[in-house]
Amino acid sequence: MSTRAAQAFRDSGEVVCAVRGLTKTYPAVRARRGAPGTPEVRATDDVRLEVRRGEIFGLLGPNGAGKSTLVRQLTGLMRPDRGSVEILGHDIVRHPERASRLLAYLGQESTALDELTVSLAAETTGRLRGLDVRRARAERDAVLDELGLTEIAGRPLKKLSGGQRRLACVAAALVGERPLLVLDEPTAAMDPVARRAVWSAVDRRRGERGTTVVLVTHNVIEAETVLDRVAVLDRGRVIACDSPSGLKERVAGEVRVELVWRERAPLDVPEVAALRDRAVESGRRWTLRLAPDEARAVVSTVTGGAAFAALDDFTLATPSLEDVYMALGGAAEQGLVKA
Amino acid sequence: MSAVPTEVLPGSARALDGPVVGPAELAPPARLWPSLAAVYRAQLSRARVARIPLLFVATFQSVGIMIMMRGVVDGEGEAQAVVAGSSVVVVAFVALNLLAQYFGQLRATGGLDHYATLPVPPAAVVLGAAGAYASFTVPGTLVTAVFGCVLFGLPLTNLWILLAVIPLAGAALSGLGAAFGLLAPRPELATLLGQLGMSAALLLGVLPPERMPEIVRFARDLLPSTYGVEAYARTFSASPEWAMVAGDLAVCAGVGVISLAAATWAYRRAAVR
Numbered sequence: 001m002s003t004r005a006a007q008a009f010r011d012s013g014e015v016v017c018a019v020r021g022l023t024k025t026y027p028a029v030r031a032r033r034g035a036p037g038t039p040e041v042r043a044t045d046d047v048r049l050e051v052r053r054g055e056i057f058g059l060l061g062p063n064g065a066g067k068s069t070l071v072r073q074l075t076g077l078m079r080p081d082r083g084s085v086e087i088l089g090h091d092i093v094r095h096p097e098r099a100s101r102l103l104a105y106l107g108q109e110s111t112a113l114d115e116l117t118v119s120l121a122a123e124t125t126g127r128l129r130g131l132d133v134r135r136a137r138a139e140r141d142a143v144l145d146e147l148g149l150t151e152i153a154g155r156p157l158k159k160l161s162g163g164q165r166r167l168a169c170v171a172a173a174l175v176g177e178r179p180l181l182v183l184d185e186p187t188a189a190m191d192p193v194a195r196r197a198v199w200s201a202v203d204r205r206r207g208e209r210g211t212t213v214v215l216v217t218h219n220v221i222e223a224e225t226v227l228d229r230v231a232v233l234d235r236g237r238v239i240a241c242d243s244p245s246g247l248k249e250r251v252a253g254e255v256r257v258e259l260v261w262r263e264r265a266p267l268d269v270p271e272v273a274a275l276r277d278r279a280v281e282s283g284r285r286w287t288l289r290l291a292p293d294e295a296r297a298v299v300s301t302v303t304g305g306a307a308f309a310a311l312d313d314f315t316l317a318t319p320s321l322e323d324v325y326m327a328l329g330g331a332a333e334q335g336l337v338k339a
Numbered sequence: 340m341s342a343v344p345t346e347v348l349p350g351s352a353r354a355l356d357g358p359v360v361g362p363a364e365l366a367p368p369a370r371l372w373p374s375l376a377a378v379y380r381a382q383l384s385r386a387r388v389a390r391i392p393l394l395f396v397a398t399f400q401s402v403g404i405m406i407m408m409r410g411v412v413d414g415e416g417e418a419q420a421v422v423a424g425s426s427v428v429v430v431a432f433v434a435l436n437l438l439a440q441y442f443g444q445l446r447a448t449g450g451l452d453h454y455a456t457l458p459v460p461p462a463a464v465v466l467g468a469a470g471a472y473a474s475f476t477v478p479g480t481l482v483t484a485v486f487g488c489v490l491f492g493l494p495l496t497n498l499w500i501l502l503a504v505i506p507l508a509g510a511a512l513s514g515l516g517a518a519f520g521l522l523a524p525r526p527e528l529a530t531l532l533g534q535l536g537m538s539a540a541l542l543l544g545v546l547p548p549e550r551m552p553e554i555v556r557f558a559r560d561l562l563p564s565t566y567g568v569e570a571y572a573r574t575f576s577a578s579p580e581w582a583m584v585a586g587d588l589a590v591c592a593g594v595g596v597i598s599l600a601a602a603t604w605a606y607r608r609a610a611v612r
Contacts, residue, residue, distance in 0.1 A: 075456050077611060089362030096611055100458040101365035111450030115385040127377035128457040130369045156388045178366065 016180055016212040017051040017074065022083035024069055024236075043069035044080065045236035054206055056213040058223050060321065061233035067216045068108070070233070071184055074214065075105045087180060103180040104129070106173040108188075110157060110165055118160075118168040119144065119153040122175045129176030139175045146204075147171050147197045162189035170198055177209065184216040199226055220321045232325055239328045244321055251319045251327045255295040258315045259286045259302060266310040271301045284312065289323060368458035378459075378467025386475055397432035398479035401425040404545060405487050412491070415575075417547040422487030423572035424545035426501065427508055429479040431540035431564050434513035436533035438472045442520025443529025446609050455610035465517050465602045472516070473509025480505055484571075497574035500584065507591035508567030512540070514598025515563070521605035540564040563594040 024044045031037030043066045051057040059067045072078040074085055076096030085092040087102050099105075113121040122143060126136035144150050147167055157165045170186050181202070187195045205211035217223050223230055224244045231241040240247055259265075261284045267273045275298065279286035290298065295316060302311050319327075369377075386393050408421045445451050454464045480501055488495050516533060523529035543551075543559040551559065559565050570587035573579050 072452075075452075077452055077455055079611070090365070097458075098365060100456050101368060102363065103456075105452070105456035107449060107452045107456075109449040109452065111445055111448040112453035115388040116381055117384070120381055120384055124377050124381040125453075125457065128369050128374050128454070128459040128463075130367045130458055132373070158388060176366075179363065 014053040015050050016053045016088055017049070017057075017214065018084075018086045019047055019049040019070075019074070020084050022047040022070070022073060022080050022085065024073060024078065024080045042236045044073065047083070047233075047236070047238055049231055049238065049241065051212060051214055053212050054210045055228040056202070056206070056215055056226055058227035058230035059214065059216045059233055060218065060220075060223050060230050060325070062218060062325075065233040066236040067218075067233055068184060069236075071105075071182055071214070071216055075099050075103060075182055077105075101130075102178065103182050104173045104176070104178040106169055106181070106183045106186055108184050110169050113169060113172060114158045114165075115156055117154050117156050118149055118171065121157060121168055122171045125172040126175035129178075131176050136175065140171075143171045143174045143201075146201050147174075148193070163191055163194050166190055167194045167198070170201075174201060174205075177205075178211075179209070180212045180214070181205075182214045185218075186215070187219070187222065195222070223321055230321070232321075232328060234325075234328070240324070247321060247324045248319050251289075251323050253291060254289045254319055254323065254327070255292050256315075256317045256319060256323055257288045257290055257295050257298055258317070259288070259298075259311065260284055260313040261286070261310050262312045263310070266307050269301075269305070269307045271298075272307050289319075289326070366458065369460070369463070371460050371463055374459045374463040375467045375470075378464055379470045382468050382471030383474060385471075392437065393433065393475045394478060397429040397476070398482050400432065401429050401479070401483040402486055404428070404541075405483070405490055408545070409490060412547075415493075416549075418491035418493060419572045419575040420547040420568070421545055422484065422491055422493055423568045423575075424541075425487055426480050426484040426571060427504070427544055427564050427567045428537075428541050429483050430473070430476045430505060430508050430567065431512050431537050431544070433476045433479070434469070434472045434509050435516040435519075435540065435564075436537040437475075438469065438513050438516035439519040439523075439529050439533030439536070440526075441468070441472075442517050443523050443526040443533075444520075446521060446523075446529075447526040451606075451610050461606045461610070462599075462603045465514075465606050466599060469510065469513035469517055469599060469602070472513050473506055476509060477505055493575050497579065500571055500574045503588055504567045504571050504591075507588050507595060508564055510595030511563035511567075511591045511598055512536075514595055514600075514602050517602035518598060518605045521602060521609045544568045563591060563598070566590040566594075 022044050023042070023046055026041045026043055028040040029038045047070060059070060061067050069078065073080050074087070074092070076092050076099030079096070080093060083093070087099065090098045090102060092099050116124065119140060122140040123136050126139050127133065131139065144153050147170065149168060149171055152160065152164065157168050160168065166186065166189055173181065173183065187198055190198070202211070202213055206213070215227065227244055229241065229243050230247065231238045232247070233239070263284070265272055265276070265286065267276065275286070275288065279288050288298065299314065299316065301307055302314060405421060405425050412418050412421055484498060484501055485495065487493070488498070515536060519532040519536065520529045523532060539558075539562055543555070543562055544564050548556055548559060566587040570584045570591070573584050573587070
């Protein structure tokens, strides 16, 4: 994913975005008629991060982990209760209005652009980013071409599919160069072609200008392929921060075994019954995290004898970021989205 | 644009925590007029997608009101009030009601984040949207006025005054609409406020004032759309009192300045929480 130039920018080690002690608590909401109250929620809890120039830095975590709150604080949209955010040497907590002159932000919502055509959405965003008409149009054309949107440039975002609409929003975010891109789930609902277009556009900016990217995602596979470093968030706290491979090494001693039974698990086989306590069950599927020796024993049990008759399918896999998340004690029982 | 001193690029010394560099140069902000023009143009283009609510509904409503009032109205004075009122109600419907809904929706869904993370002056966003919504009312107001004049047999001579009434009443009402939308904590409340404002403009603007009780007439005087209605209604007479017309329009302009300033303040408040 990374080019040599981007590597050189990363090696400079310059900190583009430094977050220290960032804390934000949403006050408790009293119950009203028809709406139950919610207790006080600490959306970000003493978050400390450093994002270096030229890297794609991921924020990974389940829904409600505080990713979007953190990003809103980075972009000056929300004031933290405590802590500091420094972007390229500017204090964003004290001067939130400077964020818009340092970074481009792609939020999850596109309501501001929905009724515009793809072309006008990109051009207008460029002009509001301070470009004059000629530059905004030139950059619009270049970005639409780069992302393969030229053919649908004249169509309103509202009339596009979810993935195409998202791609048009990415285009708007890329018009008018910024040294830092903050992207909140940019490739949600996109097909593989569109995803590839997004990542190659991002990579080109990284290679040519050392653009830094902060990426919110809960897509584990994408996280493993595109991120240089990732902070795993859980209930507002950063529970780990490393490269994807560095994180995976922490659980290198484990293997994930997935067993899919035809109808139900053959609990009359004593070895299978013994495994039940350690398995995460979801319908016919059992997921186990085991040491390699144990995994080998399980596989030989279920591929022979009575258990095999009840087995539909099984997989053995090396750990993914999802396993890391689980091993680190992530609270969300559903784990992360694997799509 | 990125202002990384060359000495921090490869080969430089690296501190443990990463080198701390002086503040980077900020990208230039968007200037007021160009960004206002960009927002205005973008908003105006929405009429292509949302043609029916933005351009037609208000006109149908006003034409319907005039047809209904046809049987009740007696005397030229009342006819003038009805035609002028119905024309300005088009402005109230779009600039006040629909703009309140638009900003309420934008705020509730996080759409304001888009503008708030661009270096654009708040006034450009508010004025651009308000200007576009005021522009949406031009065809409807003209159609309503012409239809009304024909229906009630009023002169079309001074119809041009609408070219002053629409932008000035438009400014006053769209400023109110934007402020409602941006201040309402929930989108339903924004819709409610917009609807109430529009209903007030409708009831107090269309019905001839002579028949109203004192207190209602006082409420009518508080409503900015009233002055747009009055300004237009005065021009039907054979020799209009132009000073009074100018006075009414000045009230619209004054309220417009205040309400748009309030809306800009409300935008700032809504954008960063």
